Amino acid sequence: MSQITVKILTVLTVISLSGCVAAPLVITGVGVASVASNETTGKSITDHAVSTVRDQDCKIARVWNDQPVCQDPTLNKLQITNTATRPSSVAEIQLRYR
DSSP, X not given: XXXXXXXXXXXXXXXXXXXXXXXXXXXXXXXXXXXXXXHHHSSOHXXXXXXXXXXXXXXXXXXXXXXXXXXXXXXXXXXXXXXXOOOOOHHHHHHHTO
């Protein structure tokens, strides 16, 4: 074989093998991002993508609890209402619980 052929085969081998190395790195990066997302928000990257597309609160794991995957996002929001009562003072609490 000539030196040019050897160099071309070497370059082609390196280029073809680089795809084998890059795929696990990409998959690992996506896996780490998914774990981080799940730990911080309770939803995977897929859940966030589906929620964005559907414009709802979607979590695929709800299937295991016989719940719908997507829910109305207003159902999970805490609504604070004014009860028009004033907070108790320390003295009032102490008198109440003596």
